[in-house]
Amino acid sequence: MASGSCACRYIRYTTTTPPADPVYCHCIECRKQSGAPYQVWLDFPKDAIKWNVELSVWRSSETASRSFCPRCGSTMTMSLDKEPSTTAVAAGTLDIESEHLVRGPGMHIFYKEKAAWYVAPDDGSRKFDGWSE
Numbered sequence: 756m757a758s759g760s761c762a763c764r765y766i767r768y769t770t771t772t773p774p775a776d777p778v779y780c781h782c783i784e785c786r787k788q789s790g791a792p793y794q795v796w797l798d799f800p801k802d803a804i805k806w807n808v809e810l811s812v813w814r815s816s817e818t819a820s821r822s823f824c825p826r827c828g829s830t831m832t833m834s835l836d837k838e839p840s841t842t843a844v845a846a847g848t849l850d851i852e853s854e855h856l857v858r859g860p861g862m863h864i865f866y867k868e869k870a871a872w873y874v875a876p877d878d879g880s881r882k883f884d885g886w887s888e
């Protein structure tokens with residue numbers, strides 16, 4: 756179905772399902788970790804993703820862990836303790852051939868924490884102050 760990789764291609768993955776709608780997260784952890792005004796996540800069932808190597812994971816908060824490429828530093832995933840059967844994959848890691856699988860407009864979460872200099876486009880996406888209820 757979908758495929759993707761880190762920037763240096765050391766980490767590669769394929770999925771057996773299409774991604775859920777994109778989630779634009781404006782929380783400070785996503786901002787710091789992505790180096791961008793927000794991180795875009797695509798949820799997949801954990802079992803639907805096949806990785807070519809074991810992911811390097813770090814504990815990013817009391818409720819979540821994130822993974823990255825140990826060679827190039829690309830962010831790969833985020834997993835919430837409360838949703839162990841779901842893996843959020845960084846949308847930018849998708850291969851170009853898989854981009855058509857992403858359906859919008861998606862939703863913005865933790866919009867209340869967004870960078871003061873950034874305003875999301877009025878594209879019909881829903882915006883939530885924190886988690887989407």
Ligand SMILES: [Zn+2]
Pocket residue numbers: 761762763764765766824825826827828829
């Ligand atoms: Zn890499």
Ligand SMILES: [Zn+2]
Pocket residue numbers: 780781782783784785786794865
């Ligand atoms: Zn976040």
